[in-house]
Each structure stands twice: as C-alpha cells, then as structure tokens.
Amino acid sequence: MSISMDAANALERVIDGKIAKAAPKRTAAEGVVTRVDADGTAYVRLDGSDVDTPAARTAAKVKPGQRVSGTVRDGELVIDGNYSAPATDDTTANAAIASAKKAAKSAKSAQDAADEAQKVADATNQHFWHDGNGVHVTEAEGDATTEHNILMNSLGILLRKALYNLVSITASAVAFFDGSGNTAEHITAQFGGDGTKLYADGALRHKTDVDGSHYYAGDGATKVLSVGAGKRYGRDSALLTFLGETMLNTDDAGMTIETYASGSWSNRTTIDLLAYGTNFNSAVTVDSAGRIILAVDRLSDNTGPGITIDGTGLQTDFHGRAIFGDEARFNDKVTMVSYLDFSSMPNASTSTDFFATGIQAFENGGRLRYKGLADMKSWLGITGIDSLVKVVSATSSEISISAGGNHTYAPTLTIPSGYTLVGALGAKFTANNANLSSGALYKYSDNQIAVNVVNHGSSARSVAVTTYGLCVRTAFVG
Amino acid sequence: MAVDFAQGYASSWRVERIDPRTWGPCGRLGGVETIEIDRDGTDDAPLLETASLTVSGAAMDAFEPGWFRITMEAVQGGSSEAVPIATVWLESESGRYDKGYREDTLRGLSVLHQAAADDAVLPDGSFVPKGADGASWCADLLAGHIDAPITAQGGFEMPRSYVFDLGSNVLEAVWQLLRAYGWCMQADGRGEVSILPLPTEPVIALDRTGAATMLPEVSYSDGTRSYTREYAPNVHPFSIVRGMMPERGLDGLYRVRTQKLTCTHGVTVQEEVAPL
Numbered sequence: 001m002s003i004s005m006d007a008a009n010a011l012e013r014v015i016d017g018k019i020a021k022a023a024p025k026r027t028a029a030e031g032v033v034t035r036v037d038a039d040g041t042a043y044v045r046l047d048g049s050d051v052d053t054p055a056a057r058t059a060a061k062v063k064p065g066q067r068v069s070g071t072v073r074d075g076e077l078v079i080d081g082n083y084s085a086p087a088t089d090d091t092t093a094n095a096a097i098a099s100a101k102k103a104a105k106s107a108k109s110a111q112d113a114a115d116e117a118q119k120v121a122d123a124t125n126q127h128f129w130h131d132g133n134g135v136h137v138t139e140a141e142g143d144a145t146t147e148h149n150i151l152m153n154s155l156g157i158l159l160r161k162a163l164y165n166l167v168s169i170t171a172s173a174v175a176f177f178d179g180s181g182n183t184a185e186h187i188t189a190q191f192g193g194d195g196t197k198l199y200a201d202g203a204l205r206h207k208t209d210v211d212g213s214h215y216y217a218g219d220g221a222t223k224v225l226s227v228g229a230g231k232r233y234g235r236d237s238a239l240l241t242f243l244g245e246t247m248l249n250t251d252d253a254g255m256t257i258e259t260y261a262s263g264s265w266s267n268r269t270t271i272d273l274l275a276y277g278t279n280f281n282s283a284v285t286v287d288s289a290g291r292i293i294l295a296v297d298r299l300s301d302n303t304g305p306g307i308t309i310d311g312t313g314l315q316t317d318f319h320g321r322a323i324f325g326d327e328a329r330f331n332d333k334v335t336m337v338s339y340l341d342f343s344s345m346p347n348a349s350t351s352t353d354f355f356a357t358g359i360q361a362f363e364n365g366g367r368l369r370y371k372g373l374a375d376m377k378s379w380l381g382i383t384g385i386d387s388l389v390k391v392v393s394a395t396s397s398e399i400s401i402s403a404g405g406n407h408t409y410a411p412t413l414t415i416p417s418g419y420t421l422v423g424a425l426g427a428k429f430t431a432n433n434a435n436l437s438s439g440a441l442y443k444y445s446d447n448q449i450a451v452n453v454v455n456h457g458s459s460a461r462s463v464a465v466t467t468y469g470l471c472v473r474t475a476f477v478g
Numbered sequence: 479m480a481v482d483f484a485q486g487y488a489s490s491w492r493v494e495r496i497d498p499r500t501w502g503p504c505g506r507l508g509g510v511e512t513i514e515i516d517r518d519g520t521d522d523a524p525l526l527e528t529a530s531l532t533v534s535g536a537a538m539d540a541f542e543p544g545w546f547r548i549t550m551e552a553v554q555g556g557s558s559e560a561v562p563i564a565t566v567w568l569e570s571e572s573g574r575y576d577k578g579y580r581e582d583t584l585r586g587l588s589v590l591h592q593a594a595a596d597d598a599v600l601p602d603g604s605f606v607p608k609g610a611d612g613a614s615w616c617a618d619l620l621a622g623h624i625d626a627p628i629t630a631q632g633g634f635e636m637p638r639s640y641v642f643d644l645g646s647n648v649l650e651a652v653w654q655l656l657r658a659y660g661w662c663m664q665a666d667g668r669g670e671v672s673i674l675p676l677p678t679e680p681v682i683a684l685d686r687t688g689a690a691t692m693l694p695e696v697s698y699s700d701g702t703r704s705y706t707r708e709y710a711p712n713v714h715p716f717s718i719v720r721g722m723m724p725e726r727g728l729d730g731l732y733r734v735r736t737q738k739l740t741c742t743h744g745v746t747v748q749e750e751v752a753p754l
Contacts, residue, residue: 026645029644046602046603048601048602049602049603051601051602051604051605053641054608054639054641056641072643072644073643074658075658076640077605
C-alpha cells in the first residue's frame with residue numbers, strides 16, 4: 001500500500017508512539033434542527049456535516065428548521081441555544097405564564113396551554129421591514145429566511161416557514177402548503193375560482209365545484225365518486241356518480257341508474273318510488289335502446305302489480321314475453337327447459353283459474369308443447385268434463401279440440417252418464433266438412449243436424465235431420 | 479514441544495515483508511542490526527505500538543516502505559518456535575554513511591496508524607446509535623481504514639447514542655467509545671487487532687519462580703511500577719499481571735501500561751504497570 005500525503009502529514013504528528021494533538025478539540029458547534037422525534041429527541045445537522053446527530057438534551061425548545069448551538073462532550077450533543085427562537089426575558093416569560101394560565105381554561109390540556117403560551121411569548125419579538133421583495137414581518141431583524149415570517153407585496157401575501165410557504169394568497173387562489181416546499185406537490189388545500197381542492201401526498205383527492213363534490217383515487221385523476229345536483233329529463237336531480245361510469249339519478253319522479261358511453265349517459269334502470277303518470281312504485285330495467293326488458297310494476301292491463309320479463313324489449317306477446325301477474329301462482333317449483341312442465345305442479349287438477357289464463361297465454365305463442373289431448377289431459381290432471389269445459393279461448397266461447405288436423409286420430413268427446421251436452425253442436429265446419437269421419441255428428445246449417453255415415457271425399461254420405469224431415473245425402477252436399 | 483520462555487533459550491531474528499492482501503510474508507529484509515518495539519496503552523497513545531530498527535549494509539538500497547513482521551526464532555533443546563513479536567509499517571527515518579558503510583534507522587508504525595490519517599477524520603456529529611453493538615461498530619469502522627485483520631471478541635449494546643468529539647478521526651473515535659464502555663484494543667505479534675473487554679484475569683505471575691527472569695530493579699512513580707523482565711507471550715498493554723513479590727513492591731494485580739521490547743538475545747521487556 002502507499003500512504004497519501006494527508007496520511008503522511010498525519011504521521012508527522014506521531015512522536016514516540018503517541019499522536020500529538022494537532023489542535024485543541026472543539027466542543028462547540030452550530031447547526032440546524034432537522035427533526036424532532038415523538039420522544040422529544042432532536043436531531044441536528046452540524047455545519048459542514050452530513051450527519052443528523054441526536055441531541056441528548058436540549059436547553060432550549062427547538063423545532064425543525066431552527067438554527068441552534070450545541071456542545072459535544074462526553075459522547076453527548078447538548079443543544080444549549082436556539083438562534084431562531086431565543087429565550088425571552090422575564091417580562092415576556094411572565095406574560096407567557098399569564099397567558100398560559102388563561103389559555104389553560106379553554107385548552108383541552110395543560111400541554112396545549114403551555115404550547116400556546118410559548119407562541120405568545122415568542123411572538124413578542126417581531127420586526128416589520130421591507131426590501132425589494134416586499135414587506136416582511138419576521139422574528140429576526142432583516143432575516144426572512146428563518147423561522148415563520150410574512151411576505152407581502154402587490155402580487156400576494158405569503159405566510160412562510162423560513163422560505164417555504166405555509167399559506168399563499170394570490171390573485172388566482174388561496175393555497176395552503178405543507179411547509180416543506182413551494183412546488184405544486186406541497187399544496188394541501190387550494191381555494192380558487194374553479195373550486196375548492198384538497199390534496200394528499202401531492203395528489204388531488206377532493207374537489208368541490210359548481211357540479212358538486214368529487215372524490216379522487218390516489219392517482220389524483222380518477223374521479224371515484226361525485227355527489228352533485230343537475231338537470232335530468234328536464235327535472236332537478238340529485239346525482240351520485242361512481243367512477244364516471246355509473247350514475248344514480250334521483251328526482252321527484254323516482255330514480256334511474258344510468259351508464260356512461262359514447263359521450264352521454266343512458267338510462268338502464270328506472271325505479272319509481274314515487275307515483276307519477278300511470279306508473280306506481282315501479283322498477284324497470286331497460287336495454288341500451290331504452291326498451292323495457294324487466295319491469296316490476298302495475299301490469300299493462302291494469303290488473304295489478306306484476307313482473308314482466310321480455311328479452312327483446314318489444315313488449316308484445318309474440319316476443320318471448322312472460323308476465324307474472326296476480327293470477328300467476330307458482331309455488332315452490334316451476335321447471336322451465338324449452339317448455340313448461342306442470343307435472344309437479346301441486347294441486348294442478350284444481351287450479352282451474354290458472355288453466356283458464358295459462359292456456360290463453362300459451363296457445364297464441366305456440367309455446368305450449370303437447371303430444372295430444374290425452375297427454376294434455378294427463379299433464380293437466382283433467383279427469384272430469386267439468387274441468388274441460390272451462391278451457392276456453394280468449395276470443396271465443398267455443399270449445400276447440402284438435403289433433404293436428406289428422407282426423408284419423410280425432411279425439412272422442414265422451415259425455416258421462418247423467419250429463420247433458422248443451423250447445424256443443426254449434427260447432428261449424430266449412431271447407432273441410434268432407435273430411436269428417438264416419439259417424440260424425442255435426443251441424444250442417446241452422447236448421448239441420450247431420451250424421452256422417454260414409455268416409456270423406458266424393459263418396460261421403462250423411463244422414464241429416466232437417467225441418468223438412470230426415471234426409472240422406474251423398475257427396476258434395478251443401 | 480513448545481519453548482518455555484521462563485527457561486533459557488537461544489534466539490535469532492528475521493524481518494519479513496508482509497503482503498497486505500494476504501497478511502502473510504512475501505520477502506525478507508536483511509541487514510537488521512537492532513530492533514526496539516514500544517507498546518503503549520495510555521490514553522494519549524492510540525497507535526498502541528511503534529518500532530525502531532537499524533539496518534546496515536546494502537539492504538536499504540532497494541528498500542520500499544511497507545508492512546513488515548518481526549519474528550523471533552527461539553530454540554530450546556531440540557525444539558524451536560517462531561514467535562511473531564510485532565507487525566509494523568516500516569519507513570526510513572534517517573540514514574548515514576560512515577567510511578562507505580551505510581546505516582539506516584527505520585521507523586515502524588502500528589497497524590492502526592492508517593485509522594489516524596487526516597483522510598480518516600469523521601464528519602462532525604458522527605455517532606454510534608443507541609442499540610447498536612459498539613464492538614462490532616468499531617471493528618467495522620476500523621476495517622474500512624486499516625489493512626490489518628481485526629476481530630471483535632464479544633460485543634456490547636449501546637445504552638444510548640454516543641457522539642464522538644468534534645474533529646475526531648476513526649482511531650480516536652474508536653478509542654473514545656471503547657474507553658467509555660470499558661473495552662480496549664490489542665495488537666498481537668502478527669499485527670492482528672482484537673477488540674475486547676478490558677482483561678480482568680492475569681496472564682502471567684511475577685513470582686519467585688519467575689524471579690530468575692526478572693531483573694531486580696523495580697522503580698515507583700505515581701503508583702506505577704517499572705521493572706524489566708524476560709519475554710513472555712501474550713502480554714500486551716491492558717493485560718493483567720499478578721505481582722507475587724511483595725519484597726520488591728509487586729503484590730497484587732496490575733494492568734500493563736507500557737512495554738519496551740529490546741530484541742537482542744531473546745527479548746528484554748521493560749514494563750510499566752499500574753495497580754488495579
């Protein structure tokens with residue numbers, strides 16, 4: 001290895017194994033308080049050093065940023081003076097004590113009172129002066145670079161901690177700073193023409209403006225929640241907006257839940273908690289075209305509250321519409337696959353009201369799937385003619401029994417003994433009368449009853465009872 | 479069989495150059511005439527050790543300063559033992575020619591001297607934080623400034639932060655901390671530094687058995703005792719010796735303050751001790 005010149009110089013001080021004292025050791029030092037821990041330990045950066053040294057004791061109350069004097073001895077740094085906040089004389093101290101006693105009455109704790117008293121005591125040493133920057137109010141005469149001070153000029157007023165703004169009042173805004181810097185990230189609150197803004201860690205977190213009150217995510221840009229007032233559908237509304245994508249709009253007509261897309265808000269769900277127009281306490285979900293796909297409201301025929309499900313939103317019976325009104329009585333089990341299965345419907349055989357409207361609903365849409373009347377009767381549990389009579393169409397009082405047009409499998413209407421078939425012969429057939437099976441009883445005209453005795457087609461034969469007597473007819477009767 | 483230094487033995491000397499990277503020998507210095515080593519554990523002697531050598535002949539013609547280890551080769555009966563006495567940084571202090579005969583005086587600095595250089599001055603306010611291991615902290619700090627190996631024998635937790643005197647260099651700072659907490663440093667013959675608590679147990683006894691190795695003169699000054707004895711291993715400043723010759727004023731435990739080792743036929747140790 002080699003020894004540097006500095007090292008060589010140091011070696012010159014080595015005499016007989018001892019190191020001569022190059023210079024008397026210093027004990028006094030000055031520096032700036034960099035921080036004060038919760039336990040009261042103050043750290044001082046001594047002049048010319050890059051070390052924050054803990055002070056074992058402080059003979060003067062200190063705060064970060066204050067310039068202090070100290071002594072290093074016996075392994076300890078003791079702060080024994082504060083240039084930024086020199087000790088007060090007895091007069092001001094006494095006044096401070098008096099202030100402390102007075103303040104203690106309203107302060108929550110004795111410590112609060114002492115702190116306030118100290119501030120009163122410190123504030124007695126003030127200087128009012130000016131320079132090219134403006135008018136200064138400082139604790140140290142001619143020094144606006146330490147301690148708390150005020151700078152005023154034609155551009156504004158600054159309340160500062162040393163050179164760092166605490167409050168700035170300018171033409172555009174009143175801003176509060178965190179006291180550790182003057183750039184935008186040190187602003188904690190700002191009151192300006194565009195609203196009131198609150199910041200945390202340099203990011204905008206809350207803003208109040210004419211549109212309402214807005215809360216932002218940690219990035220300072222994403223608007224998480226907005227609460228405001230506005231106009232929707234021509235009415236005054238209270239608006240609650242989430243992440244700028246979903247809005248809850250409430251007005252005197254009810255509530256809508258809307259989504260934002262393509263530059264505008266669109267209604268998705270309407271909840272009318274208040275009665276207006278023809279709707280009463282309704283909840284409606286609409287699709288992107290505004291068509292109602294789910295409604296819980298009064299039914300369109302005004303028969304009472306109900307639920308309407310319509311995947312198409314076209315609101316017609318031919319487009320998959322299901323209506324559950326006060327006549328729908330699904331108890332604990334309805335299984336829907338591609339058709340309705342009533343096999344497990346409890347008390348089906350006696351639910352005559354359901355059959356009356358249920359058949360009506362299904363027959364038009366062709367949604368009721370069955371293999372024939374026998375299956376139909378089996379599923380429906382029809383065991384007596386009385387039940388069957390109640391199955392009527394919505395537009396006609398006629399009974400319609402069909403086997404899909406194939407007369408070969410035409411069903412038989414059986415009248416149990418003791419029952420009378422009334423008006424059943426009013427059934428009218430027209431073009432297909434030639435297709436009647438042999439033995440079919442039918443009404444030929446208002447004053448004729450006929451019995452078909454030969455099969456259909458040109459060879460058909462029938463016997464008719466008319467006002468003229470008993471007739472036997474061949475094909476192409478009429 | 480090891481040499482019993484309390485008995486008579488023959489000795490020879492060698493001074494070897496030490497490679498700072500391996501801390502082992504890498505050459506030899508010839509022409510060494512005399513060797514004196516001063517060891518000092520008093521407050522104003524942070525280096526612990528210095529040496530003075532005289533070298534004659536042409537050995538100095540190609541001399542370059544560096545680390546050197548002074549080793550005694552002791553022979554007793556059929557046994558021999560290489561005993562490192564000191565490892566120091568040697569540099570030329572002065573020289574003279576007398577009728578064509580060259581003689582140089584070399585100054586030896588202890589392994590700690592690098593920590594006392596001007597570039598080893600600590601920033602004002604430097605401190606050891608509360609809760610730190612003071613011994614390890616010292617060892618780590620020194621290791622960054624000296625070539626010699628250093629070991630902390632144990633450790634102690636700092637009960638509070640310790641701020642060094644303003645303007646202290648590394649060596650001064652280490653001594654401040656060690657002395658404040660009852661610790662010390664010792665450098666052995668290989669130049670290896672140990673950080674250890676102040677010893678409390680004696681390493682040798684100055685008794686009648688050993689009296690044969692003691693020169694009879696014991697002087698007094700401010701409570702300290704000064705005497706001359708023959709070499710014994712593992713006795714350094716801060717070590718404890720037990721005096722068992724009340725008739726010579728040595729009775730009880732004493733701590734070694736200074737030693738002056740003269741390397742001729744064997745080693746003569748002039749020692750100053752203070753009672754505990």
